[in-house]
Amino acid sequence: MTHKAPSFAERNLFFSDRVWSWFHLVELRLVSANVLVLGGGPAGGASALELAQAGCDVVLLERQTTPGWKVGETLPPEARVHLQRLKHWERFQNSGHLPCYGIVSCWGSSIPVERDFLMNPYGHGWQLDRAKFEGTLLQAARDAGCQVFYGAEVQAIHQSHEWHLETSVGEFRGSWLLDCTGSKGILAKKGLAGSFEPLQDYISLYCVLSSATRTDRDARTYVESHPMGWVYSALMPSGLRIIAFLTDRDLLPRSISTAEWLQQIIEECSQIPRLLQDHAYPQIEKVHQISAVSGRYQNFAGSHWILVGDAGMRFDPLSGWGSTKAIVSAAAAVQMVLKGSNYQANCEKLWNSYLRQYRDYYLAELRWPDSPFWYRRHQIVLT
Ligand SMILES: Cc1cc2nc3c(=O)[nH]c(=O)nc-3n(C[C@H](O)[C@H](O)[C@H](O)COP(=O)(O)OP(=O)(O)OC[C@H]3O[C@@H](n4cnc5c(N)ncnc54)[C@H](O)[C@@H]3O)c2cc1C
Structure with missing residues (x-):
């Protein structure tokens, strides 16, 4: 037995019937x-x-x-209390999030300070x-x-x-x-x-990088201040690393691309460049931009x-x-x-x-009082 292909009219009837019934269902819901x-x-x-x-x-x-x-x-250790109250703690723990054992920061000085979660009563945090x-x-x-x-x-x-x-x-x-x-x-x-x-209207430039050696296991959060803003980096459960730079919108350069600028900013940091080098992360090519406005x-x-x-x-x-x-x-x-x-x-x-x-x-960061980024923050907190 041979099957005859549906005619144009039949195909359209079928199509319009499907569309109609879909809309009808939607309207009925x-x-x-x-x-x-x-x-x-x-x-x-x-x-x-x-x-x-x-x-x-x-x-x-x-x-x-x-x-x-x-x-x-990043989820801080204190979030545990709230997840336990929701009776969601066990499910959360079995969802493949990465334990984060501390924060390494260069803030107020170029000397890194580690806040280890070892002594935190709620345990470690999470990526x-x-x-x-x-x-x-x-x-x-x-x-x-x-x-x-x-x-x-x-x-x-x-x-x-x-x-x-x-x-x-x-x-x-x-x-x-x-x-x-x-x-x-x-x-x-x-x-x-x-x-x-x-409170402040600023933006985040971020990129996600993949280590060529796949050897990066450092799930601590890195935070570093910079004259033009501040940078954070975190390893994600996928094995990729995010690097984000937060700055004011009007400080974005006009003469170079955001990828070149972000690369330059990162290289001027104290700890993150070594981390990227140790695990053979590539140069930054693709940068995304997202609003980080805060307020209420x-x-x-x-x-x-x-x-x-x-x-x-x-x-x-x-x-x-x-x-x-x-x-x-x-x-x-x-x-x-x-x-x-x-x-x-x-x-x-x-x-x-x-x-x-x-x-x-x-x-806690007073090294660049004349830089517009820090001057604006200090104005906010001092008024
Ligand atoms: C650069 C940056 C870094 C950050 N880092 C951290 C961090 O490390 N740790 C941390 O805790 N927080 C961080 N945050 C903040 C954090 O992501 C947010 O505070 C958090 O996601 C807020 O949760 P929420 O549920 O209120 O909103 P969201 O997570 O934004 O969820 C809103 C949901 O509503 C949905 N939605 C929107 N419009 C509609 C619509 N019309 N109809 C139906 N659904 C809709 C969206 O799809 C979305 O799923 C960061 C934010 C930025 C910008």
């Missing part, structure tokens, strides 16, 4: 839940997990189709596989009963007697809205949270809405506390949903303790 969590980073994952564990009817929407790589690898970190949090939330939608980009938000979301996969309704969309901060952009108060919104929460993690406040990457803060603020958000506790006051405390830390860090 309307999901209701008590709490809608937007964003599946550490803030969203931790919020959804804890709410689901408390028996709450919760839905999480993440625009990416699968958890992907992100900058932000994260970010995709796994976020993926396992979302899987744990799902196991606890949360409905997780990947590939669900929130496109419009309406509030009447409840929240109504339009997304790329359908419509969602809920009583509470937790905005965990990181620096996108889609709810705050609607003007609900007042103005964004920037005036209001972290309002009537049935909460800004969690970076959506509400962004820390300087120097703190290494971005993901931990996201998890800590998630716990406070859950307390507001379940018990009506004062989220604004809890976040004010978090922000104030960050400001004290920020002040201490930048006042």
